[in-house]
Amino acid sequence: MSTGLGKRVRLGRIVGLYGVQGQVKLESWTEPRIQIFQYQPWLLTAPGVEKEIGGIRGRAQGKGLVATLPGIEDRDKATALIGCEITVSRDVLPPPAPGEFYWTDLEGLEVVTTEHVVLGRVNHLFATGANDVMVVKDGERERLIPFVQGPYVHSIDFDGQRIVVDWDPEF
Incomplete structure (x- = not known):
């Protein structure tokens, strides 16, 4: 089994x-x-x-x-x-509908800014009630990025294993 x-x-x-x-x-x-x-x-x-x-x-x-x-x-x-x-x-699990995905499918994807600065990889996501949050880790550094498509999350490329975000690398 x-x-x-x-x-x-x-x-x-x-x-x-x-x-x-x-x-x-x-x-x-x-x-x-x-x-x-x-x-x-x-x-x-x-x-x-x-x-x-x-x-x-x-x-x-x-x-x-x-x-x-x-x-x-x-x-x-x-x-x-x-x-x-x-x-x-x-x-x-059933396949997600077009334009949808499971959180687990995002885990491990590289996260880069719109200026091509690598922020790390998606460790996991969690819900806050207001919006979901990506936990992006790069070594010991951890960033919490709102998972809001449009303002923060610009694109998700599963083939390229990359998420592009509009996020200040210093934050």
Whole structure:
């Protein structure tokens, strides 16, 4: 059942227990959040834990999600999974629509200014509510650049592995 060592995409994490039969509560980063169950198998990872599992069933429960994981039938086994990140192989996700992409596709791309100054590579992105932010690293230096297409992000070239931004290299 292994999906190999291809690129992994973070979809959520296990945040708690539900009941006494090994069910777990999830935080999902998919849209809509219930969609997390469509992408399997999951790789659950945390310090000391790495478990690939498929056949997961789940449902909305109040404001959260509850999952039943095959092979996890009691509260003790489920407790060991709290805090695990849920990732899937990039190839189980549907292709993005034209002009769209997954954050993971941006990770590792070189970031340069409109004046061709290399700022580093995209380490990861995060959401702030107002806009998404690219974390660009160059050695020890880290820049937080708003991921706003137009004013800051001028172009994304996946073939050339480069993002061009309008950003002050000193900032």
